[in-house]
Amino acid sequence: MKKLKEGQLNNFLILLLLISTIFLFTFSIKNNNNNKYYEYSQKNYKVFTFAIPDTVYFAGQLIDLTNPFIRERVESEIYSIAYFHSQFIKTVKQTERYMPYIEQELKNKAMPSDLKYIAIIESNLMPTTSPAGAKGIWQFMKGTATKYGLEVTDDVDERLNFEKSTIAALSYLHDLYNMFGDWLLTIAAYNAGENYIKNKITQQYTNNFWDLVMNAETARYISRAIATKLIYQSLKTYGFYIPVLELYPPYKYKEIAIDTSIKDLPLFAKQMNVSYYNFKKLNPWLISDKLSNAGNKKYIIRIPVDTVFKITNKLNNDTIKLIERI
Structure with a gap:
């Protein structure tokens, strides 16, 4: 029984030594990587002032x-x-x-x-x-x-x-x-x-x-x-x-004139077969879920057009035209 306990102790010490070695090795690699990162950042990170005209x-x-x-x-x-x-x-x-x-x-x-x-x-x-x-x-x-x-x-x-x-x-x-x-x-x-x-x-x-x-x-x-x-x-x-x-291109839409109330704008968008989110994005001035119009005022409402409308970074050639001024 005593020999078994001594064997277990020896195994525990060997395991502890192995874990310590792995930890020190891992820490050394991590510390080395950190040093490389900071050396790289210090070498390459720059903040510039600007030449202001007179x-x-x-x-x-x-x-x-x-x-x-x-x-x-x-x-x-x-x-x-x-x-x-x-x-x-x-x-x-x-x-x-x-x-x-x-x-x-x-x-x-x-x-x-x-x-x-x-x-x-x-x-x-x-x-x-x-x-x-x-x-x-x-x-x-x-x-x-x-x-x-x-x-x-x-x-x-x-x-x-x-x-x-x-x-x-x-x-x-x-x-x-x-x-x-x-x-x-x-x-x-x-x-x-x-x-x-x-x-x-x-x-x-x-x-x-x-x-x-x-x-x-x-x-x-x-x-x-x-x-x-x-x-x-x-x-x-x-x-x-x-x-x-x-640059974000202008949204594509068609305009319709409305001179009556719209009791349910989400339903109206659904009937127009457009996303309610997109509808509100193009008509942010409609701030509730309805449009009250007792005086039959004419409003122009924009309906998103269901056409191919994508934003991409893919280029047809190797030339990248940069924005010079706005």
């Missing part, structure tokens, strides 16, 4: 970026935008769905094309809702939205209708420009409200935007717009090599 025109106004007080404000926004890679890439991919329409409307109204960047800094081209209750790509508050002809009810919120809200936003900007006669003050007023900007001008004895002390959000707003233009006008300069084929 001047830039924004909405027709010359911005002196050699002025340190202005340069630091703009440069700070450049790094905030350029190094938020995930958000930036998602926004760039959305531009093909929205920017052509905005650019055309600005051209039609003879307004500066740089105003298109307001939509990007407001919402990153996503029809979101802010904590303050502003909605849509142009982030309209309800009062301003209704003032400029957008319908906001329990069933309909046209702040989420891209085309209608774009027309309203440009009309609002046009009116603000007539009020201030300066595009920087106009854009600041779009963010903070015209009364706020008027009061700051009166209280601080200047109508130069860069000299005004304002709330943090509005103070950053113009700098962020300028930074957005600089990056979007020269994507590769700021490290973004994005293939044109990766």
Whole structure:
């Protein structure tokens, strides 16, 4: 019995020694791999600063970026935008769905094309809702939205209708420009409200935007717009090599006119033989599961078209065309 116990003890010691050897060997390999990883990352990972120009025109106004007080404000926004890679890439991919329409409307109204960047800094081209209750790509508050002809009810919120809200936003900007006669003050007023900007001008004895002390959000707003233009006008300069084929194409749809109520939108989508999710994606302004229309108002509803519609990274040749500017 004693010999058996001694044998068991010997076996246990041998097993323990074997486990310890395996553990030390495994740890040594893992530690070696970790060292290689950190050596590789230290050798290859780099963070760059950018060559900021001395001047830039924004909405027709010359911005002196050699002025340190202005340069630091703009440069700070450049790094905030350029190094938020995930958000930036998602926004760039959305531009093909929205920017052509905005650019055309600005051209039609003879307004500066740089105003298109307001939509990007407001919402990153996503029809979101802010904590303050502003909605849509142009982030309209309800009062301003209704003032400029957008319908906001329990069933309909046209702040989420891209085309209608774009027309309203440009009309609002046009009116603000007539009020201030300066595009920087106009854009600041779009963010903070015209009364706020008027009061700051009166209280601080200047109508130069860069000299005004304002709330943090509005103070950053113009700098962020300028930074957005600089990056979007020269994507590769700021490290973004994005293939044109990766832009999200506009959705395909047909339009139908509706002048009656729809009691059940999911059922309506089913009867139209389309996905309810896709239906709502194309009509985000329909904010409930019904459409009340006692006044027989005509609404234009988009129906997704059931055709081949695919996004692919496959190329027909070896040439990859990159997005140069937006």
